[in-house]
Amino acid sequence: MIQHFFLLLSIQFRSFFGAVANEWENNRLKLIAGAVTLLVMAGAFFFMFRGLFRYLASLDADLFGFGTALASRLFGMALLAFGVFVGVSSLITGNSALYRSERSTLLMAMPVRRSSLAASSVLQSWFNAGWTMLLMGYPILIAFAEGLEFTTVYLSRGLLLYPLLLLVWLSAGTLLTVLLGWAGGPSGWKLFGGIALIAGCGAVVFFAGGTSSDLIIQEAPGMQLGGLQNFVSDLPGQSRGYWPHSLFLQAMVKGNGNAALILTVEAVVLAAAALTAASWKFLEAWNRSAVAEVRYRSPMFFKDGGRYSTVFQKDLLMFMRDPVQWSQLGLLTGMFAIYVINLGRFPMDFTNPYWLAVGVFINISFSAFAVATMMVRFAFPAPSMEAPGLHVLIQLPRGRELFYGSKWSQTLFLSVIPASILAWFSTMSIGAGPLLQVESVGCIFITAFTLSTINISTGCLFMRKEAGSAVSISSGQGGIISAFASVGFVLFMVGVLSWVTKKYMTDNFTELMLAKPVRDSILYLMLPVGFTVSIASFRAGIKNLRERVF
Structure with a gap:
C-alpha cells in the first residue's frame, strides 16, 4: 500500500x-x-x-x-x-x-x-x-x-x-x-x-x-463601555x-x-x-x-418567451443543477440575512446618536464588502461557465450583445434588489431615520449596480474556454484582479460615506443637517464615479467579446 x-x-x-x-x-x-x-x-x-x-x-x-x-x-x-x-x-x-x-x-x-x-x-x-x-x-x-x-x-x-x-x-x-x-x-x-x-x-x-x-475594562470617569465590553x-x-x-x-x-x-x-x-x-x-x-x-424536469415558466427570457431560463436551470453553486449562494445569503435580522440585538445603544452613526457606517461598509464578495464568487465566473456552448449562442443575431446583456441583467436583477432591501431593513432595524435609510439604500444600490458591470466585464476579459468549476474560475488570476477592482470601488464608497458620517457627527448628530451632504455625495460623487466605472467596464467587456474569435 x-x-x-x-x-x-x-x-x-x-x-x-x-x-x-x-x-x-x-x-x-x-x-x-x-x-x-x-x-x-x-x-x-x-x-x-x-x-x-x-x-x-x-x-x-x-x-x-x-x-x-x-x-x-x-x-x-x-x-x-x-x-x-x-x-x-x-x-x-x-x-x-x-x-x-x-x-x-x-x-x-x-x-x-x-x-x-x-x-x-x-x-x-x-x-x-x-x-x-x-x-x-x-x-x-x-x-x-x-x-x-x-x-x-x-x-x-x-x-x-x-x-x-x-x-x-x-x-x-x-x-x-x-x-x-x-x-x-x-x-x-x-x-x-x-x-x-x-x-x-x-x-x-x-x-x-x-x-x-x-x-475586564477599567472604565475612566464618564466612560460607558459596559455594552462594548460585553460585545x-x-x-x-x-x-x-x-x-x-x-x-x-x-x-x-x-x-x-x-x-x-x-x-x-x-x-x-x-x-x-x-x-x-x-x-x-x-x-x-x-x-x-x-x-x-x-433527474431534473424543466419548469413551465417562460414558455414561448423571447431570447432574453430563454437564456435566463437556461441559466437558471444550469445554476439549479449545480448543487455547489446554489448551496453556497444559499449559505452566504442566509448568513447575511441572519446578520441583518440580528443587527438590532447587538450590545450597542443605538438610541445614542454617536453609536447610531457608527452602526450605520459599519453596516453599510460591511454590506458593501459582502456584495463585492458575492459578485466575485458568482458574477465573475458566469461568462466562463457559458464558454463551452458560447459558439452556439453567438450564432444568433447580435449574439455577443445578447450574451453580455443576459449575464449583466441577471446579475443586476438578482443582486441590486435583494441587497437594497436588506440595506433598508437593517438600517431601519436600528432606529435610523429616513435620511440615513436613503443613504444606506443609495450606497448599496450604486455599489451593487457598478460591481455587477465590473465583474461581468472582467469575466468576459478573462473568460476561460475550457469548462471548469465556478470556484476555480473565481480563484484564478482574473478573479483576483476582479476582486481588487471590486474592493477598490467599495473603498471609494466607504471613503465618501466616512465624509458624510463625519458631517453628521460635527453637526451635533442632527439628521436634518444630513440632507445636503447625502444629496451631494450621491449626486456629485457616487453616481458620476459609479456611472463612469460602469461605462468603462462595459466598453472593455463588450469590445473584448466582439473582437474575440471563439
Whole structure:
C-alpha cells in the first residue's frame, strides 16, 4: 500500500511541476503575473492588518488592555472564518477529487490499491482547498505579531501551528465528504446540509464561544463601555475549549505548551481518521456516488418567451443543477440575512446618536464588502461557465450583445434588489431615520449596480474556454484582479460615506443637517464615479467579446 501511495503521490507532483513548466513555456507572462499578484496580495494583507493591530494596541494607553484584547479576539474571528472556509472547501474539493475526478476513474481500471488511490486523492483535495488560506494566513500572523509590539507573541510557534490549524478543518471536511459518499454521494441537499453543518459549527463558536469574564475594562470617569465590553468579551478569542482557533491563540499569545500539544494531537488524529475513512470501502463509496443520479424536469415558466427570457431560463436551470453553486449562494445569503435580522440585538445603544452613526457606517461598509464578495464568487465566473456552448449562442443575431446583456441583467436583477432591501431593513432595524435609510439604500444600490458591470466585464476579459468549476474560475488570476477592482470601488464608497458620517457627527448628530451632504455625495460623487466605472467596464467587456474569435 505504501509503495502504491508514494507512486501516486510522485505522479501528482510530476503532473503539477509539468503543468507549471508547460505554462512557463507557453504562457510565461500569465504565470509571472499570477506570482506578482500573490506577492502584492500578501504585502497588502500584511500592511493592512499590521496597521489595524497597531491602532488597536495603541488603545491600551487609555483603555487599559482593551485594545490588545480586541485585537486578539478579532484575530481569533479571522482564524475561525479561515477554518470554516477551508472546511467547506475541503468538503467540495474532496467530493470532486474522491468521487468525481477523471483521474480516479482512470486509475480504477489499473492495478492500484484502492486505499492508496483514496489517500492520494484526499491529499490532493487538501492542497486544492487549503493553499490559498495558507498563503493568506502567514502575512496576517506576522502582522499580528508586529502589530502588538508591546505584547509578547510567540510568532515561531504560530508559524509552525498554523498548518495544523488548517489541517483540523480540512480533515473535518473530508470526514463529512466520506460520510456523504457512503450515503450515496454528496450531491443536492446532502451537500448543502454538509456545508450548513460546517458553517453551523462556526456559528456556534461565534455566538457561544466567548465568556464575559475574560475581559475586564477599567472604565475612566464618564466612560460607558459596559455594552462594548460585553460585545468584545463574547467574540471568539482565547476562551476555554478545544476548538482549533482557541488552542492556536492560547499557544501563540499566551505561550501555552499544552494547547500547542493538544492542537497537534487533534490535527494528527483527525487527519489519520480522514485518511482511514476515505480508504475504507472506497470502491463501494465510489460506485454509490457514480450511480447516484438526480433527474431534473424543466419548469413551465417562460414558455414561448423571447431570447432574453430563454437564456435566463437556461441559466437558471444550469445554476439549479449545480448543487455547489446554489448551496453556497444559499449559505452566504442566509448568513447575511441572519446578520441583518440580528443587527438590532447587538450590545450597542443605538438610541445614542454617536453609536447610531457608527452602526450605520459599519453596516453599510460591511454590506458593501459582502456584495463585492458575492459578485466575485458568482458574477465573475458566469461568462466562463457559458464558454463551452458560447459558439452556439453567438450564432444568433447580435449574439455577443445578447450574451453580455443576459449575464449583466441577471446579475443586476438578482443582486441590486435583494441587497437594497436588506440595506433598508437593517438600517431601519436600528432606529435610523429616513435620511440615513436613503443613504444606506443609495450606497448599496450604486455599489451593487457598478460591481455587477465590473465583474461581468472582467469575466468576459478573462473568460476561460475550457469548462471548469465556478470556484476555480473565481480563484484564478482574473478573479483576483476582479476582486481588487471590486474592493477598490467599495473603498471609494466607504471613503465618501466616512465624509458624510463625519458631517453628521460635527453637526451635533442632527439628521436634518444630513440632507445636503447625502444629496451631494450621491449626486456629485457616487453616481458620476459609479456611472463612469460602469461605462468603462462595459466598453472593455463588450469590445473584448466582439473582437474575440471563439
